[in-house]
Amino acid sequence: TGHEEILLPLLIPEHILGKETEHIRGFEDQVYWVTHGGLEPLDVKLALRPTSETSLTYMESLWIKSYKQLPKKYYQVVSIFRYETKATRALLRVREVSMFKEAHTVHESFEDSERQVKEALGIYRRFFDALGIPYLISRRPEWDKFAGAIYTIAFDTLMPDGKALQIGTVHNLGQNFTKVFEVRIQKRDQTIDYAWQTSYGISERVIATLVSIHGDSKGLRLPFKVAPIQVVIVPIPAGSDEQKKAVTERALQLAKVLKDAGLRTYVDLRDDVTPGEKFNFWEMKGVPVRLDLGPREVIQGFVTVFRRDLMERSKVAVGELVDYLKDLGLKIDEELSRKAWEALKSRVVRTDDISEAGEFLRKSYVVEIPWDGREDCAVKLSEDLEADALGIPMDEDTSWAREKSCVCGGKAYTVLRLAKKY
Known part of the structure; x- marks a missing residue:
C-alpha cells in the first residue's frame, strides 16, 4: 500500500504535545508525564507517547515543502501509553498498548485525504476479513471522535459477552495539525497552503477479538490463512522399533512435502508426552489441522486428518494430501467467518x-x-x-x-x- 516504516521517539515535549489544543484536551487526563531525569527535575515535561500525530506533524514541517513530495504515507508499530482510569482488562483496556500499528498520511488536498480514508477502510476490511472477524463500521458522533480530527470512522465487533469492542479507527485530520505546526506546501498552481492529513490504527485488541470470537471451550481456533502453524503432524509410534522408526520417518517426509508446498508445518516428536496429551495441547493452541500418523497409516498409505474447527476426522491418501489440505484450509476459514458473521448479524x-x-x-x-x-x-x-x-x-x-x-x-x-x- 506504499506506506513507509518510521520510528518516532517515545517521549514528546509538553509544548509539542499541547500545540493542537483540541487534541491535548482530549488526552490531558490520560497522559503519563516524565518530570525527572534521575533526581533532577526536567526543564520541560516529557509525555509518554499517547499517540503520534503531534510529534510526526512537527517532523513533517521540516520534511515536506511541496506537492511533489505527496501523498506521503508512514506507519510504525510502537507502544503507546494511556492512563486508563477504568479497571484494566488484558488486551482490551490497558495502560500500555504494546503493539499499536498506527499509520499517518499527508496530502495536497481534502479530496486526496478523503480517497486515503477510503483506502484505509478497504485495508482494514481486507485485514479483518482475512481473520474472519465480523465488524460494524460507524461514523463516530462528533463528541466521540478522535481529538483533533474532522471525523472518525470506527470498526466495532461484538464480543461473546455481548459488549461492543472498538478494533480499528480511521480519522480524517483535515488541516487541524498542519496549521498549528506550519506544514505549508507549494501546490500545483504555485499557491501555498497547509497540507491535509489522515491517521488510522489497530492494536492488540484484534488478538483479543480473534481469541474470543473463534475460540471454544477447548481453546483457540485459528483461521488457516493466518495460523503460525497450519498443520501439526503427531506421530503415534507403536509396535516394534522398526515400525516406530517408519512412523517417524514418514512424519518427517510428509512435513517436507507440505513445507515445500507452502504449508506451515510442525512435527511433534516429543517422546515424554502421550499422543492424547499432544492432541489436547494442539487443540488448545488452535492449530487448524492435525495429521495423526501411526503404523496402520504408514502401511496403508494414508493419514488421519483432524479438523480443529469442527473436531472432525477424515482419512486421506498421502498422494492427495497437499491438494486436500489447501482446499480444507479455505473451507475452515469460510466456516469460521460464516459462523462469526451470523452471530454478529443475529444480534x-x-x-x-x-x-x-x-x-x-x-x-x-x-x-x-x-x-x-x-x-x-x-x-x-x-x-x-x-x-x-x-x-x-x-x-x-x-x-x-x-x-x-x-x-x-x-x-x-x-x-x-x-x-x-x-
Whole structure:
C-alpha cells in the first residue's frame, strides 16, 4: 500500500504535545508525564507517547515543502501509553498498548485525504476479513471522535459477552495539525497552503477479538490463512522399533512435502508426552489441522486428518494430501467467518420503540434507532438506556429511518447505533 516504516521517539515535549489544543484536551487526563531525569527535575515535561500525530506533524514541517513530495504515507508499530482510569482488562483496556500499528498520511488536498480514508477502510476490511472477524463500521458522533480530527470512522465487533469492542479507527485530520505546526506546501498552481492529513490504527485488541470470537471451550481456533502453524503432524509410534522408526520417518517426509508446498508445518516428536496429551495441547493452541500418523497409516498409505474447527476426522491418501489440505484450509476459514458473521448479524436489530430498544440492549444486542442527529438526544438516549453511542452506520443503507420519527420527538434523518461497550 506504499506506506513507509518510521520510528518516532517515545517521549514528546509538553509544548509539542499541547500545540493542537483540541487534541491535548482530549488526552490531558490520560497522559503519563516524565518530570525527572534521575533526581533532577526536567526543564520541560516529557509525555509518554499517547499517540503520534503531534510529534510526526512537527517532523513533517521540516520534511515536506511541496506537492511533489505527496501523498506521503508512514506507519510504525510502537507502544503507546494511556492512563486508563477504568479497571484494566488484558488486551482490551490497558495502560500500555504494546503493539499499536498506527499509520499517518499527508496530502495536497481534502479530496486526496478523503480517497486515503477510503483506502484505509478497504485495508482494514481486507485485514479483518482475512481473520474472519465480523465488524460494524460507524461514523463516530462528533463528541466521540478522535481529538483533533474532522471525523472518525470506527470498526466495532461484538464480543461473546455481548459488549461492543472498538478494533480499528480511521480519522480524517483535515488541516487541524498542519496549521498549528506550519506544514505549508507549494501546490500545483504555485499557491501555498497547509497540507491535509489522515491517521488510522489497530492494536492488540484484534488478538483479543480473534481469541474470543473463534475460540471454544477447548481453546483457540485459528483461521488457516493466518495460523503460525497450519498443520501439526503427531506421530503415534507403536509396535516394534522398526515400525516406530517408519512412523517417524514418514512424519518427517510428509512435513517436507507440505513445507515445500507452502504449508506451515510442525512435527511433534516429543517422546515424554502421550499422543492424547499432544492432541489436547494442539487443540488448545488452535492449530487448524492435525495429521495423526501411526503404523496402520504408514502401511496403508494414508493419514488421519483432524479438523480443529469442527473436531472432525477424515482419512486421506498421502498422494492427495497437499491438494486436500489447501482446499480444507479455505473451507475452515469460510466456516469460521460464516459462523462469526451470523452471530454478529443475529444480534443487530432495528427499532423505533424506546422500550423495545432498552429490552434488546439488556439482552446484549446492538440497537439501531431513528435519530435526528442532535447530540442532546443521543446523550439522553445513552443515559436512559445505559448504553454507548457507536455512531451512524457506514456499512448499510440508513434511508429507512427517514420514514420514522426520532425517539426524542421530531423527524429522523439518520440512524444511531447503540450498544453496551468496553
